[in-house]
Each structure stands twice: as C-alpha cells, then as structure tokens.
Amino acid sequence: MSPYEKKLSRRAFGGAVGATATATAAAAALGVPGATAAEAAAPAERPFRADTRSRSRRPNILFILGDDLGWADLSSYGSPHIKTPNLDRLARQGVRFTDAYAGSATCSPTRFSLYTGRFPGRTEGGLAEPIADRSAGLDPNHPTLASLLRDAGYATALIGKWHCGYLPDHSPTKSGWDEFFGNFGGALEYYSKLGLGGEYDLYEGDVREGDAEYKDLRYYTRILTERAGDYVRRDHGGKPWLLNLNFTTPHWPWIADGDEEESAEIVRRVKAGEKGALRHQDGGSVEKYTEMVQDLDRSVGKVLRALQQSGQEQDTLVFFASDNGGERFSYNWPLSGNKSSLKEGGIRVPTLVRWPARLRGGQVSHEPVFSPDWTATLLEVGGARPHPAYPLDGASLAGYLLRGEELAERELFWRVRGERALRRGDWKYYRGKGGKDQLFDLGADRREQADRAADEPKLLGELKAAWERTDKGLLPYPAA
Structure with a gap:
C-alpha cells in the first residue's frame, strides 16, 4: 500500500456529500444528513470528513x-x-x-x-x-x-x-x-x-x-x-x-x-x-x-x-x-x-x-x-x-x-466459452477449459495456485450451484 493511501473498511468510505437539499432526483439519491455523533466518534470507521465545498449537482x-x-x-x-x-x-x-x-x-x-x-x-x-x-x-x-x-x-x-x-x-x-x-x-x-x-x-x-x-x-x-x-x-x-x-x-x-x-x-x-x-x-x-x-x-x-x-x-x-x-x-x-x-x-x-x-x-x-x-x-x-x-x-x-x-456480500459472475467463474467474498469458483472445478481463497492466494476444492467441498458445491443458476438465465452460445 502506498504511504498516501488509507485502507478502507466496508463502512469507512469518506464520501464528500453535500448537505443542501435540492429538488432534483439526482441530489435526492446522493444527499444524506450530516454525520451523527456516533460517526464522529469513530474516526477509524470514517477517516475523512465531508467536503463542505461540494455542491448538489449532477456530475x-x-x-x-x-x-x-x-x-x-x-x-x-x-x-x-x-x-x-x-x-x-x-x-x-x-x-x-x-x-x-x-x-x-x-x-x-x-x-x-x-x-x-x-x-x-x-x-x-x-x-x-x-x-x-x-x-x-x-x-x-x-x-x-x-x-x-x-x-x-x-x-x-x-x-x-x-x-x-x-x-x-x-x-x-x-x-x-x-x-x-x-x-x-x-x-x-x-x-x-x-x-x-x-x-x-x-x-x-x-x-x-x-x-x-x-x-x-x-x-x-x-x-x-x-x-x-x-x-x-x-x-x-x-x-x-x-x-x-x-x-x-x-x-x-x-x-x-x-x-x-x-x-x-x-x-x-x-x-x-x-x-x-x-x-x-x-x-x-x-x-x-x-x-x-x-x-x-x-x-x-x-x-x-x-x-x-x-x-x-x-x-x-x-x-x-x-x-x-x-x-x-x-x-x-x-x-x-x-x-x-x-x-x-x-x-x-x-x-x-x-x-x-x-x-x-x-x-x-x-x-x-x-x-x-x-x-x-x-x-x-x-x-x-x-x-x-x-x-x-x-x-x-x-x-x-x-x-x-x-x-x-454478493456474487460476481463471469462466463466465456470453455470457462466459468464466480466470486463471493474472498472465494472464487473457477472451471477452465480442462473441465476441473476449482476453488481459490483470493484473500490468501491472489495467484490462484492453491486449489481448496478438496478442503471445502460444501462451499465449492454452493458456488457451483450459484454459477449455474445465473447461467440458466442467459442466452446459450451458438454452436461453434
């Protein structure tokens, strides 16, 4: 991590949000109340203050x-x-x-x-x-x-x-x-x-x-x-x-x-x-x-x-x-x-x-x-x-x-001819052109070298089933 960067937790994003009310739908979607006392007392969760210069307009x-x-x-x-x-x-x-x-x-x-x-x-x-x-x-x-x-x-x-x-x-x-x-x-x-x-x-x-x-x-x-x-x-x-x-x-x-x-x-x-x-x-x-x-x-x-x-x-x-x-x-x-x-x-x-x-x-x-x-x-x-x-x-x-x-937490889905992948949290289900179902813990293994399929068969089955549910809603590939 570069020295100027601050690692963010899921609730740590310090978006600069304008407090001025506006009649536009865009501003309604973006505007939120000012920081609560609890939020102000938790700098580790919200490391950046709102930018008071921000304007309520569509970018x-x-x-x-x-x-x-x-x-x-x-x-x-x-x-x-x-x-x-x-x-x-x-x-x-x-x-x-x-x-x-x-x-x-x-x-x-x-x-x-x-x-x-x-x-x-x-x-x-x-x-x-x-x-x-x-x-x-x-x-x-x-x-x-x-x-x-x-x-x-x-x-x-x-x-x-x-x-x-x-x-x-x-x-x-x-x-x-x-x-x-x-x-x-x-x-x-x-x-x-x-x-x-x-x-x-x-x-x-x-x-x-x-x-x-x-x-x-x-x-x-x-x-x-x-x-x-x-x-x-x-x-x-x-x-x-x-x-x-x-x-x-x-x-x-x-x-x-x-x-x-x-x-x-x-x-x-x-x-x-x-x-x-x-x-x-x-x-x-x-x-x-x-x-x-x-x-x-x-x-x-x-x-x-x-x-x-x-x-x-x-x-x-x-x-x-x-x-x-x-x-x-x-x-x-x-x-x-x-x-x-x-x-x-x-x-x-x-x-x-x-x-x-x-x-x-x-x-x-x-x-x-x-x-x-x-x-x-x-x-x-x-x-x-x-x-x-x-x-x-x-x-x-x-x-x-x-x-x-x-x-x-949700699932990210990908499909190309001969390959499939799905990510949930740090876990990734992958099947390559060889047809073998694999499971990787990306939090510990970004390089995808340690196949955890044998250690986590239940999770592998869940992710495989999730991939197949999404795939059923997509158009089939035409014959090659």
Missing part, C-alpha cells in the same frame, strides 16, 4: 478505458518498470480499487456489460468474444448508459474504440451517444487507420473519414486525446455531459508514436492480404509496450489538464479502467492468466475514480466490483433510472462511495 462523467492494459501495468499498482505519474496522481486524488473486474475477459463483451449494465450473455451481440464480423452488435433498441443519461438531460459522446457492431445496423449514434468519433472494429493500425479487414476505420459519426477528402493519418492516440480535450472544453449549453473516451492503447499492433517505419511494414502486409498482420505476433517487446502505456498516461494527463482548464474539474466524475486483462507484454504480477481467461489476470483490472466535489482523495477500496456496477452507479449519480424491462445485473456503488454504506 459530468469522463469515463476512460485503456485497451488490454494489465492489472499491474500502472506504477500505482506495482509495476517496477512502467512510470505512470498522471494516473498515479489520479489515484491519489480519488479512490483506487484493488479488486475491480471487467465484465468479461475480452473487448466486446466487457463493453456490452458496461453499456447495458447487464451480463454480456443477456444479449446476442454479447455472446461474441469478441465481435469479429458484421453479423453481431448491440441492439439499438436496448437501453444503454448513454441513452438513459441522454434522456435524463445529458449530452453524450463516444470518442475512440466502439467494437459493439458495425454499420449499417450498429453504431454509438444508434445507441444513445449524440456524437461519435473513432473506430468501429476491435483494432486498427495506429497511423494508417486500417482495420482487421484492411478497411479504413476512422469515422466521424456514421461517415467514414476515408470517404471524404480529409484523412487524419497522425498517431491515433494523439488524435483521440486532442478530440477529447476539445470536447471537455466545449460549451454544452448548461447540460452535464458523458464522454466515453476509449483508447486503443496499448492494444496490438505494438507501435509507439514515431514508429512510422514499423507502421509502413504492417500496412504493406495488410494490403498484401496477410491475415493477422495487425496482431503483430512477430513484433513488440516489453520496452515497446512500456512506451505505449507511458504514452497512454501522458494522454490521460493532457485530457485531465483540459478538464481543469475548463473549470469543470470539481464537478466531473473521472473514471479510468481497462476493458480486460493484459496480453503477453503486460505486467500482471502476482495474478495468473491474461486476456481471454477467467483467471484473475484476465479479468481483474486497474480502476480509479475521482470526483473532487464528492470524494476525498487518497482512498483505497478492496471491495470486489465489476463493470455492470459502474453502469448502475453512474445512472444513480446522473439522476437516471434503469429501464424496468431491462433490469441491471450490477449494483450501484453510490451509497458505498458517497454515503459510507456497507456493501452487501
């Missing part, structure tokens, strides 16, 4: 995703060789989660879980792991974080990677975002913007930039950073705003800013019809990966400076996480497993939350949380209600973060 929401960033790839999470001062500063200014998870082990299903607040297996598009063709996508009729917040009065935008379906049937602007600038596919070459099929994949709304005279062939991370800075500085007519900023960094191909010769070689291979050229199996290195993560850190820093310069920093909730675990150059120690696996290294992700008007900084949470929880949380703080026909699978963390409420 802007800046939701930043890295792509294939491993759990320990930030220096604030223990990386010995990657330096991330801007994200470390964000951690000091807010809350760092040690046991936060993605909704799945790959790009598309995690994004489905975040945008819908539901398990990926609730929808046909979420069954693709990840989406690799044009036959699947997020149903435009399904309510999303963006559509629900937009209906509650938010301006909404998505900048960067979408990966939830392709035109003409699927796009961010069909699913609740007022604006979109970015790529539809799962990966693209950082300079040429060529996607997995060799197509030019940079769009302004639903119009491909390559169809016009103008193309932006600069390094992609630079472009997204610039666009995001412009968005947060813009006058939104008095509306609060939601910006989903989805970087592709540090996803393959492993090309840093300035690697134009490597880019040209990959482009040559893509245009020659070489399938898999973007996967860069014959390229990359720990050093190149480090460059890319540090570039992501600088880019986040630039966007946060733009936010500060705009005068909106206090009233903006900033969230940073990865969409799943890291790939082969990632640093995940002490976790085992990588992207695509339901071992901890495939789904546990770095997660930071800052809201100066409401949350005291320097806090650390060890509570298990996952992507659908953030959907529920942001809807609550934004004064929006879930659609009754599409119940959420996540639980709002607003009471925990902002009112010091205890989180009830």
Whole structure:
C-alpha cells in the first residue's frame, strides 16, 4: 500500500456529500444528513470528513478505458518498470480499487456489460468474444448508459474504440451517444487507420473519414486525446455531459508514436492480404509496450489538464479502467492468466475514480466490483433510472462511495466459452477449459495456485450451484 493511501473498511468510505437539499432526483439519491455523533466518534470507521465545498449537482462523467492494459501495468499498482505519474496522481486524488473486474475477459463483451449494465450473455451481440464480423452488435433498441443519461438531460459522446457492431445496423449514434468519433472494429493500425479487414476505420459519426477528402493519418492516440480535450472544453449549453473516451492503447499492433517505419511494414502486409498482420505476433517487446502505456498516461494527463482548464474539474466524475486483462507484454504480477481467461489476470483490472466535489482523495477500496456496477452507479449519480424491462445485473456503488454504506456480500459472475467463474467474498469458483472445478481463497492466494476444492467441498458445491443458476438465465452460445 502506498504511504498516501488509507485502507478502507466496508463502512469507512469518506464520501464528500453535500448537505443542501435540492429538488432534483439526482441530489435526492446522493444527499444524506450530516454525520451523527456516533460517526464522529469513530474516526477509524470514517477517516475523512465531508467536503463542505461540494455542491448538489449532477456530475459530468469522463469515463476512460485503456485497451488490454494489465492489472499491474500502472506504477500505482506495482509495476517496477512502467512510470505512470498522471494516473498515479489520479489515484491519489480519488479512490483506487484493488479488486475491480471487467465484465468479461475480452473487448466486446466487457463493453456490452458496461453499456447495458447487464451480463454480456443477456444479449446476442454479447455472446461474441469478441465481435469479429458484421453479423453481431448491440441492439439499438436496448437501453444503454448513454441513452438513459441522454434522456435524463445529458449530452453524450463516444470518442475512440466502439467494437459493439458495425454499420449499417450498429453504431454509438444508434445507441444513445449524440456524437461519435473513432473506430468501429476491435483494432486498427495506429497511423494508417486500417482495420482487421484492411478497411479504413476512422469515422466521424456514421461517415467514414476515408470517404471524404480529409484523412487524419497522425498517431491515433494523439488524435483521440486532442478530440477529447476539445470536447471537455466545449460549451454544452448548461447540460452535464458523458464522454466515453476509449483508447486503443496499448492494444496490438505494438507501435509507439514515431514508429512510422514499423507502421509502413504492417500496412504493406495488410494490403498484401496477410491475415493477422495487425496482431503483430512477430513484433513488440516489453520496452515497446512500456512506451505505449507511458504514452497512454501522458494522454490521460493532457485530457485531465483540459478538464481543469475548463473549470469543470470539481464537478466531473473521472473514471479510468481497462476493458480486460493484459496480453503477453503486460505486467500482471502476482495474478495468473491474461486476456481471454477467467483467471484473475484476465479479468481483474486497474480502476480509479475521482470526483473532487464528492470524494476525498487518497482512498483505497478492496471491495470486489465489476463493470455492470459502474453502469448502475453512474445512472444513480446522473439522476437516471434503469429501464424496468431491462433490469441491471450490477449494483450501484453510490451509497458505498458517497454515503459510507456497507456493501452487501454478493456474487460476481463471469462466463466465456470453455470457462466459468464466480466470486463471493474472498472465494472464487473457477472451471477452465480442462473441465476441473476449482476453488481459490483470493484473500490468501491472489495467484490462484492453491486449489481448496478438496478442503471445502460444501462451499465449492454452493458456488457451483450459484454459477449455474445465473447461467440458466442467459442466452446459450451458438454452436461453434
């Protein structure tokens, strides 16, 4: 634990909550009475006082995703060789989660879980792991974080990677975002913007930039950073705003800013019809990966400076996480497993939350949380209600973060083809592709090396049955 961090018990969150009454639904959800005498006499349980400067208003929401960033790839999470001062500063200014998870082990299903607040297996598009063709996508009729917040009065935008379906049937602007600038596919070459099929994949709304005279062939991370800075500085007519900023960094191909010769070689291979050229199996290195993560850190820093310069920093909730675990150059120690696996290294992700008007900084949470929880949380703080026909699978963390409420013990569920996992408290039930049911005590064994199944057969049976109950309510995978 870093020296500036304070370990939090379940009731120790010192959320800064405004005491002023307001007529809005959002403030009603967030406002609580002042601290009681008993609370004031228990500093160990409530180490931070309420921030009297906080205002009862709905926050802007800046939701930043890295792509294939491993759990320990930030220096604030223990990386010995990657330096991330801007994200470390964000951690000091807010809350760092040690046991936060993605909704799945790959790009598309995690994004489905975040945008819908539901398990990926609730929808046909979420069954693709990840989406690799044009036959699947997020149903435009399904309510999303963006559509629900937009209906509650938010301006909404998505900048960067979408990966939830392709035109003409699927796009961010069909699913609740007022604006979109970015790529539809799962990966693209950082300079040429060529996607997995060799197509030019940079769009302004639903119009491909390559169809016009103008193309932006600069390094992609630079472009997204610039666009995001412009968005947060813009006058939104008095509306609060939601910006989903989805970087592709540090996803393959492993090309840093300035690697134009490597880019040209990959482009040559893509245009020659070489399938898999973007996967860069014959390229990359720990050093190149480090460059890319540090570039992501600088880019986040630039966007946060733009936010500060705009005068909106206090009233903006900033969230940073990865969409799943890291790939082969990632640093995940002490976790085992990588992207695509339901071992901890495939789904546990770095997660930071800052809201100066409401949350005291320097806090650390060890509570298990996952992507659908953030959907529920942001809807609550934004004064929006879930659609009754599409119940959420996540639980709002607003009471925990902002009112010091205890989180009830619950079960986090994951499913991918050939693997299953469920976490209850410190216990994790896991079955890999070998078909063996295993049980791990993550409190004592984060690396998942000590299988306790034989020692705790009753508990194993309970968790297995809990997983199977949830699975019965999901769509089956189509035949492979």
